[in-house]
Amino acid sequence: MNMLFFVVFLLFSALIFRLGIVQIVQGEDYQRKIERTEDVTVNTSVPRGKIYDRYGKVVVDNKPQNAITYTRSSNADPEEMMKTAEKLAQLIEKETDQVTERDKKDFWITKHPKKAEAKITDAEWAAYKADQLTEDEIYDMQLDRITETDLSELTGAELEVLAIYREFTAGYAQTPQIVKNENVTDVEYAVVSENLSSLPGVNTTTDWERAYAYDGTLKTVLGNISSSKEGLPREMADYYMARGYSRNDRVGKSYLEYQYEDILRGQKTKMKNVTDKSGNVLDSEIITEGQRGNDLVLTIDMDLQTAVEKIIEEELTKAKSSYHPFLDRAFVTMMDPNTGEILAMAGKQYTTSDGKPKIVDFALGNMTTSYAMGSAVKGATVLTGYMTGVNEPGERIVDEPLYFGSSAKSKSSWFNRSGAMSISDTYALMRSSNVYMFKTAMEIGGADYVRNGGLGINDEAFPTMRKYFGQFGLGVKTGIDLPNEQAGYKGFIDQPGKILDFSIGQFDTYTPLQLAQYVSTIANGGYRMQPHIVKEVRKPISSTNKIGPIAEEIEPNVLNTLELEPGWxxxxxxxxxxxVHGSEGTAASYFGDAPYKMAAKTGTAEGVYDGPLKEKGKNEMTWNVTLVGYAPYDNPEVAMAVVVPWAYEDSSSSIPINHYIGRRAMDKYFELKEQRASEKPAQAVIDQDIVPKTGTETSDADESETEESEDE
Structure with a gap:
């Protein structure tokens, strides 16, 4: 029994000894482990995907830059943060332009507590102690009573500390916040790195910014992203945060960057931080490795794009040297009519900055601005006549001056002011007959022409013609893969005679991109292709000089097919x-000698100037000049639309700037094609024709009627 009691005594002694070690010697360690939390997940930013042109040339890249960050702990002490900011301010230079007046007032109260206390009267302090005033109300009073003189007491060094402290408090707990990432010198980066042990929460890292290889070329279409300071746009913050974004993340704000945000954004690095009860990080664990966003390959040929932009600039400058006060812009869209791929979308605007002339990028105007396009749309009018059954291919119509009612003024074609001549549909297009289009529209509206009679067009004329025009892409959105596309403007004056203006492109307005889609539909045999500016999505790879494997290919999309009979x-x-090739063709003198086989339609539209220089009460008349075309005409591979609004004010000062731009742009396309065919191609994106094409054999035309002519 004694032995048994002795054994029990030894066991209890050992237990008591062990409990003493656990509670006294190791108690603090175990208490710290109990207070740990392991559910703090941190996301760190990664670079966005790159953007390439169709031949693999970098258009938008990520430029690395030195950065200084601050990671705030969960229970950060404002005084400790301020001390860290003061130390960091001695090591780096920080701009203070983002510091607001409210920031200065808050900082002044922190730096001058006694002076701030003196801003409150004894009676107000008594009311505060009596719970008649809240602490927030007292603070608001102090803010209101801080004067400009008070704020002038803050030195430049103090403002620099404030600017840094402001960045410290802007981020989320446990999430790195950019303190400085612009113009961080190597000296600043090195000095901060050497002093990290005395700067709790501060770190040095590598950040990125968007770099544009072609400067301002196509910049309005590429769009932009928010800055690290701006973070998520306020109006979209809830949307992005619901999808896993942090409030200070950079996102696409406009156009291409915005449209393809999900692809370009990349996958953030996710880390789990193990912290103690005070929020201090004890350990970190990577949950998911980060990866920069996928890359975009555009349909754009940047060599062609830059060349066309230069052509527009030169022709605009040349035209402005004459007296053309309203001329200030020009647009060119070139696309593959078989796939809808945009090869070039160029636009330039002539403006002034500080009294000096300046030409800026306005490529976006190809899809966001619309104009009366004139006779360039007459191909749609002729085909609408076929599809509604009022005309047949080859049918002849008498071109003659038309007189309505008691009006002594006629509506006629530019080449026939007095006589009558029987013309075919092909001749009407070649010489740009207005009367052929007028009579087609009248028949669609159920009216027969009687000299000096009424027009008698029914109410279905406009809806019918607009419906068929829409099948070509005129007056409806093209469906391009960019936001904020405009559909154009529908004339609202409900007068029968306006259908005549509509038939020759002088009533509704269309965008240059719609004009390109329209001529592509004619070129490829009746397929309205959806234009797109992104060709492929590529997976990112580490090499800076190579494009990764294809992740997604954007297939051509036929929006609708014209219901046509053979031969129409x-x-x-x-x-x-x-x-182009008829002796009386309106573009023969400009394209007839081209080494490629071109088909085209010219256009001129007269209208009231409604541009930025319009004066209230004044109705200045101006002329828009346009051109659509494709080549080669027997196997089209490129379609083009040229639009130059407000080119001149009267016919005596007319300039064929549309022809000059169009000829040079099309020349450049085939010049580049020939040049690439003779060179060994670098790693490039392979073009593929996917859309089936109908036969485009040309028919023999009776050219015995044709004569040398000018544009209408």
Whole structure:
């Protein structure tokens, strides 16, 4: 029994000894482990995906830059943060332009507590102690009573500390916040790195910024991203945060960067921080490795894009040297009519800055501005006549001056002011007959022409013609893969005679991109292709000089197919061919000698100037000049639309700037094609024709009627 008691005594002694070690010697360690939390997940930013042109040339890249960050603990002490900011301010230079007046007032109260206390009267302090005033009300009084003189007491060094402290408090707990990432010198980076042990929460890292290889080229279409200071746009913050973004993340704000945000954004590095009860990080564990965003390959040929932009600039400058006060912009859209791929989308605007002339990028105007396009749309009018059954291919119509009611003024074609002549549809397109289009529209509206009679067009004329025009892409959105596309403007004056203006492109307005889609539909045999500016999505790879494997390919999309009988569209294609190759073609003198086989339609539209220089009460008349075309006409591979609004004010000062731009742009396309064919291609994106095409054989035309002419 004694032995048993002795054993029990030894066991209890050992237990008591062990409990003493656990509670006294190791108690603090175990208490710290109990107070740990392991559910703090941190996301760190990664660079966005790059953007390439169709031949693999970098358009938008990520430029690395030195950065200084601050990670705030969960229970950060403002005084400790201020001390850290003061130390950091001695090591780096920090701009203070983002510091607000409210920031200065808050900082002044912190730096001058006694002076701030003196801003409150004894009676107000008594009311505060009596719970008649709250602490917030007292603070608001102090803020209101701080004067400009008070704020002037803050020195430049103190403002620099304030600017840094402001960045410290802007971020989330446990999430790195950029303190400085612009113009961080190597000296600053090195000095801060050497003193990290005395700067709790501060770290040095590598950040990024967007770099544009072609400067301002296509910049309005590429869009922009928010800055690290701006973070999520306020109006979209809830949307992005619901999708896993942090409030200070950079996102696409406009156009391409915005449209493809989900692809370009990348996958953040996710880390789990193990912290103690005070929020101090004890350990970190990587949950998910980060990866920069996927890359975009554009359909744009940057060599062609830059060349076309230069052409527009030169022709605009040349035209402005004459007296053309309203001329201030020009647009060119070039696309593959078989796939809808945009090869170039150029626009330039002539403006002034500080009294000096300046030409800026306005490529976006191809899809956000609209104009009366004139006779360039007559191909749609002729085909609408076929599709509604009022005309047949080859049918002849008498071109003659038309007189309505008691008006002594006629509506006529530019080349026939007095006589009557029987013309075919192809001749009407070649010479740009207005009367052929007028009579087609009248028949669609159920009216027969009687000299000096009434017009008698029914109410279905406008809806019918607009419906068929929409099948070409005129007056409806093209469906391009960019936001904020405009559909154009529908004339609202409900007068029967306006359908005549509509038929020759002088009533509704269309965008240059719609004009390109329209001529592409004619070029490819009746398929309205959805234009797109992104060709492929590529996976990112570490090499800076190579494009990764394809993640997604943007397939051509046929939005609708024209319901055509055999030979209908070929008849219009023949008319477009004669515009260039007929002896009386309105573009023959500009494209007839081109080494490529071009088909085209010219346009001129008269209207009231409604641009930025319009004066209230004044109705200045101006002329828009346009051009659509494609080549080669027997196997189209490129379609083009040229739009120059407000080119001149009267016919005596007319300039064929649309032809100059169009000829040079099309020349450049085929010049680049020939040049690439003779060179060994670098790693490039392979073009593929996917859309089936109908036959585009040209028919023999009777050119015995044709004569040398000018544009209408």
């Amino acid at each position: 569209i070929e008849q219009v294609q023949e008319g477009f061919r004669l515009v």
